[in-house]
Amino acid sequence: MSWNPVTGCLHSCSYCWARRLALTRLKRHPHYSVHGFNPALNEKAFIRKFKPGQWVFVCDMGDLWGSWVPEEWINRVLDHIAKFPQTNFFFLTKNPSRYSEFLIKVPAEVELGVTVETNRDEGYERVSKAPKPGERLERMAELDWPRKVVVIEPILDFDLEEFVKKLRDINPSEVYVGYDNYGNRLPEPTISKTRELVEMLGSFTRVHAKSLRPAWYEI
Numbered sequence: 310m311s312w313n314p315v316t317g318c319l320h321s322c323s324y325c326w327a328r329r330l331a332l333t334r335l336k337r338h339p340h341y342s343v344h345g346f347n348p349a350l351n352e353k354a355f356i357r358k359f360k361p362g363q364w365v366f367v368c369d370m371g372d373l374w375g376s377w378v379p380e381e382w383i384n385r386v387l388d389h390i391a392k393f394p395q396t397n398f399f400f401l402t403k404n405p406s407r408y409s410e411f412l413i414k415v416p417a418e419v420e421l422g423v424t425v426e427t428n429r430d431e432g433y434e435r436v437s438k439a440p441k442p443g444e445r446l447e448r449m450a451e452l453d454w455p456r457k458v459v460v461i462e463p464i465l466d467f468d469l470e471e472f473v474k475k476l477r478d479i480n481p482s483e484v485y486v487g488y489d490n491y492g493n494r495l496p497e498p499t500i501s502k503t504r505e506l507v508e509m510l511g512s513f514t515r516v517h518a519k520s521l522r523p524a525w526y527e528i
């Protein structure tokens with residue numbers, strides 16, 4: 310399940326489904342009708358309680374760790390999840406440099422994730438204003454945390470050897486790989502190249518290959 314105590318995002322990814330959802334299907338929702346996809350604290354979310362053993366994706370409708378998010382909002386989220394030590398919480402960001410500021414408050418069982426669609430920085434600004442993939446990979450490698458997760462989704466074309474090396478340096482417990490599901494015609498790798506990546510990653514981590522398909526230009 311997902312829990313969204315903070316919503317909205319300024320990374321402006323061209324393929325963002327959350328923004329589309331907030332501005333279309335959810336536009337009459339009490340929270341999104343006021344805030345749209347601008348960063349906002351969702352006060353009502355803090356009444357939510359979680360059960361032992363539940364798996365909770367925190368903030369799939371934004372980036373809690375974006376540089377624009379006030380410290381106070383992040384502390385509110387961390388204080389709330391600390392009340393449920395038997396629930397499995399998962400964070401995902403495109404700005405992992407922010408994790409280190411709060412590491413001391415993050416419960417030990419939490420999974421800290423990064424989305425990194427490619428290792429290539431060149432031309433990335435055409436897809437997103439988030440910190441460049443190279444920076445994200447480095448920050449995650451430096452992060453001293455036992456449960457690191459990498460999400461390569463939606464996958465963009467990459468340099469095989471270099472990408473695998475950088476991912477190995479992170480030492481992730483799990484890696485998710487998947488293609489864009491929304492017909493955005495992104496600069497995707499061929500399916501054979503992606504399969505090679507999945508195989509190489511499988512030699513040192515657990516890989517979940519979710520929505521593998523030929524690149525749009527291969528069909």
Ligand code: SF4
Pocket residue numbers: 317318319320321322324325326327328369370371372403437439
């Ligand atoms: S980081 Fe996620 S939420 Fe933010 S714009 Fe990109 S896809 Fe949307």
